[in-house]
Amino acid sequence: MKFNFKxxxxxxxxNLAHELAVIEYQPKNGDNTIWEITRTFVDPQLRGQGIAQKLLSQLVTLAIANNKKLDPICSYAVAAFARDPKLQALQAK
Incomplete structure (x- = not known):
């Protein structure tokens, strides 16, 4: 299994390229410096294995590399940002 950036x-x-989990983001309307995290999904059979956190970590790394702030919109991202001060430092105000 692997992460793929689209x-x-x-x-x-x-290994068959079936999407088992995804985190989606988009530029915030009118602001190219912020990405909104709009959706996080993990196949029910894989839940509880930390995959959503790994997806979020990949997105955080990508955001830092591209000098972007993040705006959590989906419920998973909102909860993750609320409990992690490191994520809060990247959160768009």
Whole structure:
């Protein structure tokens, strides 16, 4: 299994390229310096294995490399940002 970077999403795939988990983001309307995290999904059979956190970590690394701030919109991202001060430092105000 591996992570694959596609336009506006990071996908966790099996060896047959089936998408098992995804985190989606998009530029915030009118602001090219902020990415909104709009959706996080993990296949029910894989939940509880930390895959959503790994996807978010990949997105954080990508955001830092591209000098972007993040705006958590989906419920998973909102909860993750609320409990992690390191993520809060990247959060768009």
């Amino acid at each position: 336009q506006n999403k990071i996908v966790y795939q099996d």
